[in-house]
Amino acid sequence: MNERLDLRFPADGSVLSIDGLELRSGERLVVFGPNGAGKSTLLRLLAGTLAGGPALEAAYLPQRPYLFRGSAGFNMGLGLSAEEAVRSRQLADRLGVGELLIYAASSLSGGEAQRVALARTLARPEPWVLLDEPLSAQDARDRMKVASVLIDGLGGRGAVIVTHDREEAAVLGDRMAVVVNGHLLQEGPVAEVFSLPLSDEVAAAVGIGNVIDGVVIEGEGPLNSLRAGGLTIWGLGDVPAGNPGRAVFGAESVTLFRGSDGAAGSARNRWVGQVTEVRQLGRLVEIVIDAGVRVVALVTPGSQEVLQLQPGAGVTATVKAAAVRVNPT
Amino acid sequence: MDFLVEVLGDALEALFGFGSELRQVLGLTLVVSLLATVFGVVVGVPLGTWVALRRTRVRTAWLVAVNIGMGVPPVLAGLALLLVLWDTGPLGGLGLLFTPAAMVAAQTMLAIPIAAGVTAGAIKGLPPAASEQLAALALSGWERGRVMLVEVWPGVVAAVAAAFGRVVSEVGAVLVVGGNIVGETRVLTTAIVQETRQANFGDALALGLLLIILAAAVNGFLTWMQLRSGRHE
Numbered sequence: 001m002n003e004r005l006d007l008r009f010p011a012d013g014s015v016l017s018i019d020g021l022e023l024r025s026g027e028r029l030v031v032f033g034p035n036g037a038g039k040s041t042l043l044r045l046l047a048g049t050l051a052g053g054p055a056l057e058a059a060y061l062p063q064r065p066y067l068f069r070g071s072a073g074f075n076m077g078l079g080l081s082a083e084e085a086v087r088s089r090q091l092a093d094r095l096g097v098g099e100l101l102i103y104a105a106s107s108l109s110g111g112e113a114q115r116v117a118l119a120r121t122l123a124r125p126e127p128w129v130l131l132d133e134p135l136s137a138q139d140a141r142d143r144m145k146v147a148s149v150l151i152d153g154l155g156g157r158g159a160v161i162v163t164h165d166r167e168e169a170a171v172l173g174d175r176m177a178v179v180v181n182g183h184l185l186q187e188g189p190v191a192e193v194f195s196l197p198l199s200d201e202v203a204a205a206v207g208i209g210n211v212i213d214g215v216v217i218e219g220e221g222p223l224n225s226l227r228a229g230g231l232t233i234w235g236l237g238d239v240p241a242g243n244p245g246r247a248v249f250g251a252e253s254v255t256l257f258r259g260s261d262g263a264a265g266s267a268r269n270r271w272v273g274q275v276t277e278v279r280q281l282g283r284l285v286e287i288v289i290d291a292g293v294r295v296v297a298l299v300t301p302g303s304q305e306v307l308q309l310q311p312g313a314g315v316t317a318t319v320k321a322a323a324v325r326v327n328p329t
Numbered sequence: 330m331d332f333l334v335e336v337l338g339d340a341l342e343a344l345f346g347f348g349s350e351l352r353q354v355l356g357l358t359l360v361v362s363l364l365a366t367v368f369g370v371v372v373g374v375p376l377g378t379w380v381a382l383r384r385t386r387v388r389t390a391w392l393v394a395v396n397i398g399m400g401v402p403p404v405l406a407g408l409a410l411l412l413v414l415w416d417t418g419p420l421g422g423l424g425l426l427f428t429p430a431a432m433v434a435a436q437t438m439l440a441i442p443i444a445a446g447v448t449a450g451a452i453k454g455l456p457p458a459a460s461e462q463l464a465a466l467a468l469s470g471w472e473r474g475r476v477m478l479v480e481v482w483p484g485v486v487a488a489v490a491a492a493f494g495r496v497v498s499e500v501g502a503v504l505v506v507g508g509n510i511v512g513e514t515r516v517l518t519t520a521i522v523q524e525t526r527q528a529n530f531g532d533a534l535a536l537g538l539l540l541i542i543l544a545a546a547v548n549g550f551l552t553w554m555q556l557r558s559g560r561h562e
Contacts, residue, residue: 049464051384066462068480078476079466117462 001025001127005054007045009038016041016182023056025127025158028151030173030190032163033205038182039162043132046160059124063132063162065117072108073101076120088123094149095119096142110137115146122153129159135168147171166207170194178202194250199327203248210254212293216245216326224326230292234268235324246327253323254297256287257316258307267318271295275313278304285309289317339531344538350512355539357429358516362497364433369440369492374485376441377448378474395449398442403435404501410435411505427508432516435502440492447491451484452477483555490551497544517543 003023009016016038023029031039040063045053047060067075076092077085092098095115100108108116114137121129134150135143151172161172169176173190178197185205186198194206203209214228216239224237226245233247260272273291280286285304287297295317299309309315343351380391413419414426425431459480463473478485500518507514509523517540524533 044461047465049461060465062458062461062465064458064461066456066458068459068462068476069482070479079468079472 003054003056005046007042007053009041009045009050009052011052013182016045018042018179018182018184021177021184022187023128023158023160024175026156027174028154028159028161028172030161030163030169030176031179032166032169032173032176032193033179035164037164037179037205039164039179040132041182042179043130043160043162046128047130056128056130057126058128058130059121059126060130061117061121061132061134063136065114067105067108067113067116070105071101072097072103072105072113072116075105076101076116078120080120080123081125084123084125088119091119091122091149091153092116094152095146111139111142114138118146118150119153122150127157129154129157131159131161133163133165133168134161134172135163135165143168144171166194178205180205194252197248197250198325200246200248203250206250209251210247210249210294210296212247212295214245214247216241216243223321226326228293231271232269233324233326234321235326236322237326237328239326239328243328247324248327249319249324251286251296251298253319254295255318256289256297256299256303256307256309257318258309259314260316265318266320268321269317269319269324271317273315273317275309275311275315278309278311287315289315291317336530336534340534340538343532343535351536351539353512354515354517354520354536355543357514358497358518358540359543361429361432361436361503361516362493365436365440365496366489366493368433368437369496370444370489372437373441373444373492374448374478374488375474377445377450377488378452378477380445381449381452382473382477392449395442395446399446401439401442402501403439403499404505406438407435407502407505410438410502414506426506427510427514429507429514431506432503432514435506436496436499439499439502440496443495444488444492447488448478448481448485451481451487454484455480486551486555490548493547493551494544497540497547 002025005021005023007016007018007021031042033039041050044050046056047058048055076088080088089098092101095118097112097115100112105113118134135146138146163169170190175188176190176193177187178185178193180201186193186202197203197206197209200211203211212228212233214226216224217227218225219238219241222236222238224235224239224245226233226235226247235247235249237245239245271291273289273295275287276290277288278285284298285301287299287309289295289297297317380388380395383391410431411426414423414431415421463476468476498518500522503516504519507519509515509519517536521533521536524536
């Protein structure tokens, strides 16, 4: 049972104003955006803990799960039937907090408390599950494990997952809605939103993106070419030639080859340049290239090592035109 | 200076002389105030919890009522009850006026708003995450109240202490509905008034010291309960 929801808060929509947020049963929708964008307000409206929303029949994990006085086990069982309690204990075991249930809730670390609350939320019977930053308190080394138990624990139910973390969004989401300043800016499959932000605002919100200003020199069908700092960038767009334009593409869309002779292929954009910066970014590595303009690429640590992508290294960057959007400015 | 020393000497003499009349006054004080505290807490703590967990304007109205109740002068509460229990009043037929039962009723009226107000304050003092979590759990009203009360347990103990402190120290209400009858309705506070009026300052001071010892004993016990609950957090 899919839902198409209008969300407004307060009544004048000054904090949150979204029309037609689409929730599909069996699908995990990530609501992504910077802090203060209205994501938690959105979730609280859906959960019904904030009045005035189209409250769903949903299990809800608040951003800061609060454990009450008593044991962790007592807290995990709150509101659960006997059968659900059994399920929550199985989930707790898989989340690595099964042994901690006999201890006072106040003795748990933030990450452990979050896992106990997550087990309780996932064990609930409601058809929808709402999770507010469900991995925020987890150590980097536990995150992926918790994420996989989480996905499993949903058991195919539809979920709305709020996060401001790119990695969390990429791992947990099927689809992604970008919310900035209380407005829904873009909605689509996670990979598409990351690699093809529809606007500069979305590009800025989803993080490491390439936003390059120039002048549109050619328009052919759905393609535009943009001239910027000696580079020609091909991308999707319908900006008339001669107008200023802005090319936007995700750092994940950039493929790197060592040297300047690299790789024939279907990619329309091939730029030769030099690595200027290398930065560890979660499990990935961000590579900044000077190719006349600044281009950012995201690669795995393995690729970085094999290609020896260090500052000063000569590289060829390629990007499919279909992964670039040219917007008017 | 000589006067004060003399009064203190008389007071100590009276204390160590501890006669049967004094024992009777002390006993009645304990029974009346403890019963009023128990009744006040049994009604006031759930009332305060209920008020604090409301989310509408009803809550504001109730909070205002509770806060006004906390400030009602005891003698006024006594007067109100006196009018109800008067021979020709609505409940005159019960014949409760000038009995310990009337005194317990009057003090219960004073204890309820205090217990409710302190409890509501403790619940409202919890971080917003606590009430958000409570709402997220989709518990029944009963369970919500139970979880909340356990959560604010030290606050509940404080409510008991505040209620007892209010009733054991007040003189207006018990004087009006009890009448300060020797051997029947005389308690420590009314006895102090009586002895002071008759210039028996030594006896008055002795009664005052007893009152302080009594209050200290009860509050010491409640503080111990509070600290104990803290260790099990």
